[in-house]
Each structure stands twice: as C-alpha cells, then as structure tokens.
Amino acid sequence: MDKTLTAIVIDDDKDVLELFSEYLKIIQVEVVGKGHNGKKAVELYQEKSPDITFVDLTMPEYDGIFALQSIREIDPKANVIIITGNLQKDVSEKLDCLNPDKILQKPFEVDKIIEAVDWIKNSK
Secondary structure, three states: OOOOOEEEOOOOOHHHHHHHHHHHOOOEEEEEEEEEOHHHHHHHHHHHHOOOOOOOOOOOOOOOHHHHHHHHHHHHOOOOOEEEOOHHHHHHHHHHHHHHOOOEEEEOOHHHHHHHHHHHHHHO
16 A cells, blocks of 8 residues: 655645645645745744645745755755746746756646656655
8 A cells, every 4th residue: 555645735825725735635645734935834844744845936935946945955855846827937947956846837737736746656
C-alpha cells in the first residue's frame, strides 16, 4: 500500500486555499497545514515536514519566491510546487534559478494537480 502523501498549501486567497485543499483531499493527499504568506509556508514546512509544499507565487509581504528560497535553504530536496495566475518573464527567470519542482497555472484543473502529485511520487 502506498504511503499517503502530506502537503501544505499556501495562498493569500482564502477561496483558492480551500478549493485547492479540497482537490488534494479528493486525490488522497493529506493537507497538514495551510497559510496565507511565504513566512507561514516556511514555519509550516519546518513544523510539519510535508512531502509537498504548494505555494502561491504572488502574495503580500512574504511571497512564493521567499518561501521557495527559504525552504530550499532548509532542505535542498524539498518538493515545492509554485501556483501562479501571472507568470511574468522576469519572475519566470528568477524561478528558473530557484528550480521549483513544478509550476501550476491558475485557474488550475484537478488533472494538472494529479499530474504534479504523480510526478512527485514517481521521483521519490
């Protein structure tokens, strides 16, 4: 039997946060933490050590780039998937340097989330 994957979900939009968390539950990924900014992502990562961290790119105060950078400093092998509705060229280049595992575009579809989760499962 496969081990249930755990995840934290970070997004400043409460509706997106809840919807994304529900999608993960449907595909049997246990959501062990939720937050609204990059600082909370780092705190939850340290506290929960999830298999996957889903983090929104654009948030006030501490954004997804802060979260990705900080989590990778803690654990270079952390599985971090960026969620974004607006991937501009300069941000895309910065993300390339930080090497997120995947980038999911909003609005997202369940099959894209499944693909990303399966990719993480198969890369372990």
